[in-house]
Amino acid sequence: MILGIETATTACAAGLAAGERRVESLLASDRRHVEVLVPGIQSLLAAWPATLGDVTRIVVDHGPGLFTGLRVGIATAVALAEATGAELVGVTSLEVYAAEAAARGVTGSVVAVVDGRRGELFAQSFTLGDAVVARDIPRVVRPRDLAEHWAGAAAPVTFVGDGAVRYASDLGAVPGATCLEVAWPSVETAMAIGAQRDPSPVHPLYLREADAVANFPTRPWP
Amino acid sequence: MSARRCANPADTVAAGRALAAWLVPGDVVVLTGPLGAGKTVFSTGVAAALGVRERVTSPTFTLVRPHACANDRGIVTLYHADLYRVESLDEAADLALGELVEESAVALIEWGERAEALWGPDHWEVRFTIEDDDVRELALTAPPGRAPVTGWAA
Ligand SMILES: Nc1ncnc2c1ncn2[C@@H]1O[C@H](COP(=O)(O)OP(=O)(O)OP(=O)(O)O)[C@@H](O)[C@H]1O
Ligand SMILES: [Mg+2]
Numbered sequence: 615m616i617l618g619i620e621t622a623t624t625a626c627a628a629g630l631a632a633g634e635r636r637v638e639s640l641l642a643s644d645r646r647h648v649e650v651l652v653p654g655i656q657s658l659l660a661a662w663p664a665t666l667g668d669v670t671r672i673v674v675d676h677g678p679g680l681f682t683g684l685r686v687g688i689a690t691a692v693a694l695a696e697a698t699g700a701e702l703v704g705v706t707s708l709e710v711y712a713a714e715a716a717a718r719g720v721t722g723s724v725v726a727v728v729d730g731r732r733g734e735l736f737a738q739s740f741t742l743g744d745a746v747v748a749r750d751i752p753r754v755v756r757p758r759d760l761a762e763h764w765a766g767a768a769a770p771v772t773f774v775g776d777g778a779v780r781y782a783s784d785l786g787a788v789p790g791a792t793c794l795e796v797a798w799p800s801v802e803t804a805m806a807i808g809a810q811r812d813p814s815p816v817h818p819l820y821l822r823e824a825d826a827v828a829n830f831p832t833r834p835w836p
Numbered sequence: 837m838s839a840r841r842c843a844n845p846a847d848t849v850a851a852g853r854a855l856a857a858w859l860v861p862g863d864v865v866v867l868t869g870p871l872g873a874g875k876t877v878f879s880t881g882v883a884a885a886l887g888v889r890e891r892v893t894s895p896t897f898t899l900v901r902p903h904a905c906a907n908d909r910g911i912v913t914l915y916h917a918d919l920y921r922v923e924s925l926d927e928a929a930d931l932a933l934g935e936l937v938e939e940s941a942v943a944l945i946e947w948g949e950r951a952e953a954l955w956g957p958d959h960w961e962v963r964f965t966i967e968d969d970d971v972r973e974l975a976l977t978a979p980p981g982r983a984p985v986t987g988w989a990a
Contacts, residue, residue, distance in 0.1 A: 681932045732864070732934050732956025756957065820929060822953045 616809060617655065617669045617694070618801040621647045621687030622679025622707040622728065623776050628654050629801035630662055631809070637662070638801040647686040655690075669700045673808030675799055676704040677819035678736035678752055679728050684818045691816065703808040704816035708752050710799035711775040712740040713807055720772050720794065723749075725764070727777030727785070730754055735777045736821055754821050757781040764788045775799075838989040839975040841967075848874045851974050852881020855962065858978070858985055859886070861910045861940050864933065864955045866948035869964025874972045875946040878962065879916055882944060886914055894946075896920055900931050902941075913941035920947045929954055 618629040618638070626647040629638035641654035659665060674691035677684045695702040711726035721742050728736040735757055739749040757777075761784045764771050773785045774794040786793045842848040855865070859882075867875040876894045883892040887906030895901040900917040915933055922928045928951035933943045948955065963975040976988050 680935060681929065682935050685930075730956070731938065733958040734956045822929075822956075 615664060615668045616671045616673055616805045617700070618805040618808070619651070619655075619672065619674045619687045619691050620799055620801045620804060621651065621683035622675045622677050623683065623798045624680060625798035626650050626654070626683065626687075627798060627801045628658055629805055630658050630664070631802070631805045632664075632668075636802050636805065640798075643797075645680070645683065647683045651686060651690055655694075666694065666698050669694070669698055671701045671703060671808070671813070673703045673705060673805050674816055675707050675710060675804055676816050677707055678730065678821045679707045680731070681818075681820065688816055688818050701813035702816055703811050703813050705804045705807050705811070706738075706752065706819060707799045708736065708738040708775070709740075709746070709748070709807065710804045711796060712738070712742065712746050712748075713803045714796055714800050715772055715774040715794055716742045716746050717803060718794065720774070723769060723771040725760070725771060725773050727760070727773050727775040727781070729775075729777045729780045730821070733757075735760060735781065737777070752819065752821060757784040761785055761788050764791060838985075839965075839973045840989050842874070842972045842974060844970050845874065845877050848877045848972055848974070849881035849884070852878040852883075853885040854881075854988065855960070855976070856882045856885030859909075859911065859942050859960075861912075861942065862938050863942045863979070864937060864948075864959040865942065865944045866952070866955065866959055866961045867944060867946045867964070868949045868961060870966060873964035873966055874974075875962075875964060876918075878964075878974070879944050879946070883914055883916070886911055886942075888914055892916060894918060899927075900933065910940055911942055915941055915943040916946075917943060917948070918946040919950050922947075922950070925951055925954075 615632040620627040624645045625643045626641045641650040672691045672695050707728050708726040715724045724740045724742050730736045734754050737755050738752045741747045765788045770790040772792045778793040779795045782793050880892045888903040896918045903914045905911050937943045958979040961977040965973040
């Protein structure tokens with residue numbers, strides 16, 4: 615049985631999948647990850663019915679996204695994997711959004727966008743056809759700059775994700791653009807991706823880290 | 837950007853009060869300048885204007901200290917942080933200040949420029965220069981796209 619954990623946005627969700635059967639539950643939508651995640655997993659298991667011992671694989675969204683959410687989701691996933699011996703698999707919020715767009719029949723250029731806070735987006739481009747193919751790596755970008763880039767590209771594009779909800783006015787104004795408003799990355803989709811992937815250690819994807827780390831070596835020390 | 841001359845600590849407190857008038861919930865203010873430049877002194881002015889009752893001291897060892905505010909502007913909490921002793925970016929990121937302030941708080945971050953990328957482009961910066969024993973110059977930069985601050989340098 616697969617357990618899926620989603621905490622990359624203000625929403626907290628979890629899911630279970632085994633064979634053809636899958637369930638997903640939105641546990642809270644207002645940043646109460648700490649409070650609702652573990653009890654939520656327990657009630658999902660009880661309703662199935664199953665126990666933690668039945669979980670053989672844990673799929674966790676490791677970002678990019680809401681920092682305070684990700685650390686709860688990832689810490690919980692790592693702890694449960696340690697305790698149960700389940701395999702641990704990470705998926706990114708952005709690839710889950712792209713796969714969600716594909717599941718809804720979108721084809722062509724898709725940009726997955728997660729609200730990065732502080733006026734920025736985490737974004738990654740994909741091409742959707744027979745498969746979901748990443749066109750670049752996840753990056754931090756200003757909504758205006760992303761909109762300008764696609765306005766210049768003059769090609770149809772779909773923006774998908776919570777970032778497309780928050781910045782619908784910037785992104786939706788791009789000629790030929792569609793905003794697919796998906797409020798949080800689907801746990802079912804994450805579990806489907808995670809089922810196909812080799813287990814590996816999972817670390818939060820913060821994206822801003824690479825830029826910021828450069829400032830530290832120059833700090834004076836008393 | 838405009839610079840304001842502060843001839844004594846009281847002037848620097850007044851500068852903090854002046855900045856507080858421009859702050860809205862979600863604002864992050866990075867305070868940049870050498871040791872003893874007056875970043876903490878300035879913070880006491882911001883805190884006073886936002887209705888913080890308790891004494892505001894350097895949060896160097898606690899890294900960040902929340903202060904309850906009383907004002908009619910929707911700013912419920914002032915987070916006062918000091919990254920001087922932060923050892924790594926992880927530690928700074930762990931404070932999640934950018935997310936904490938979002939709905940109803942503001943943050944003042946001494947030595948915040950060390951983790952600039954964590955705050956995103958939309959933050960205030962006050963750059964302190966020590967002119968001589970008692971004189972400080974405070975250069976203010978508003979978040980991009982914000983209405984220009986008038987009367988700062990006066
Ligand atoms: N014009 C001035 N404005 C502010 N402080 C002044 C001024 N003139 C003298 N001072 C003195 O400079 C010192 C400023 O100390 P403060 O703790 O505010 O500095 P800081 O920038 O926070 O330093 P640190 O980097 O160590 O946190 C105080 O002792 C204050 O009395
Ligand atoms: Mg200080």
